[in-house]
Amino acid sequence: MGMSNKLILVVEDEAPIREMLKFALERADFRVTMAGNAAEGRLRIADQQPDLILMDWMMPGVSGVDFARELKNNPTTRDVPIIMVTARVEEEDKVRGLNVGCDDYVSKPFSFPELIARINAVLRRSTPGFDEETLAVAGLEVNAASQRVTAKGEPVRLGPTEYRLLHFFVSHQDRVYTREQVLDRVWGQSVYVEERTVDVHIRRLRKALEPHGFDAMIQTVRGTGYRFSEKV
Amino acid sequence: MGMSNKLILVVEDEAPIREMLKFALERADFRVTMAGNAAEGRLRIADQQPDLILMDWMMPGVSGVDFARELKNNPTTRDVPIIMVTARVEEEDKVRGLNVGCDDYVSKPFSFPELIARINAVLRRSTPGFDEETLAVAGLEVNAASQRVTAKGEPVRLGPTEYRLLHFFVSHQDRVYTREQVLDRVWGQSVYVEERTVDVHIRRLRKALEPHGFDAMIQTVRGTGYRFSEKV
């Protein structure tokens, strides 16, 4: 299976602690990116899209609480789990954190195993169904939470790869993708399969969509690849 | 909001958790009184007559179980609903097994919305006229209070784990869960069992539901996990 380690963003103003966390997290096989303050954090989030944010509670400038609240209020970042690191066991702060919508918190001094356990628990909890919403195009609905596809209400039976392929295309409409790109995004990097495999799966997907009349939405772009579009 | 808010007594030896609960409960518009141990709890009950007691089951001295049993055996306090807070999901069974007569259980870590929901459910139930908290789907009824399941009126015999599994799925319909997630939520975090164990219990649950025709509601989502749904 995909061994793509999760990326964790550490937002912490004190460099030593930051380094310590980085070290511990990397030992636990996570990828780590770091920020010293909220502004920098925003940048990292924008261009690296971390899977989880580990944030210090007390920070100069925009505090952890405010930053967390900001992230939770933004639809783009709402679903990224946040774990707060609190300096002291100030109960009130803890509670406010939970109120902000953080997914968990740990208080210093914490043990690394505990931290790692918490992180894993939170990540596990939120892996699939990330995007609660159901994508819909002209009667074709792809629901991520239930991992179900319906065409005009009728259920469409798909295999795992077909589902992922369709999900990918439905969420990236009107744009041509080469077979290589599709392999990267749907199969995942570091998987070696023939490019022609994409064709076969496209074929299978079309076949499954055909009885509902949606097969024409998967269009062949000769010499390049495929495109998913409502338009003909 | 009137002055009719229910009064909740929190019996919990750890001050931080106590404060956290107090804060959360007050936000949810309850009045709160607190006690750090059983003796203090008796006092609070005597002079404040709480509408509900939220009690940690692990406490030094007289344990939560003993205290609860004491209260349930006393005609004066027998009718005050008690919700036990247990450290882990597995403990729920143990506590339940002791047959103390608690009205509900929550296990740490719990989410505040969940806690509040449980409290409201219990309060509603103890308020004559309501017998809430039985989940029903197309003839399948799961009653949390009695921990009993019926299919079109017929009783369904389930073991503890099967019951929890079904309860979890019935209250989270139409959504795919990985085996890992199911383990987290039904077995509890920090329990190490093979993922395949989930399959086996799913199998047992299906077998129990089969004679009633409800086994098809537990659906396999190949490559991901399982889903509970009324739809085919």
Next chain:
DNA sequence: ACAAGTTGTTACAAATTTTTGACAGCGGTC
């Protein structure tokens, strides 16, 4: 029309995933 390059289609064996029955350990009861 022809050749060369692309894509569609099908069949099939290999790989993966799920189902199922069996079994051994545990804690409680008779």
Next chain:
DNA sequence: GACCGCTGTCAAAAATTTGTAACAACTTGT
């Protein structure tokens, strides 16, 4: 102790999926 219900683990069987090869069909440029 013997019995019983419940659990977790295993491994064989069953079911589904997946990648590839082989060939048909199609497109394009000459």
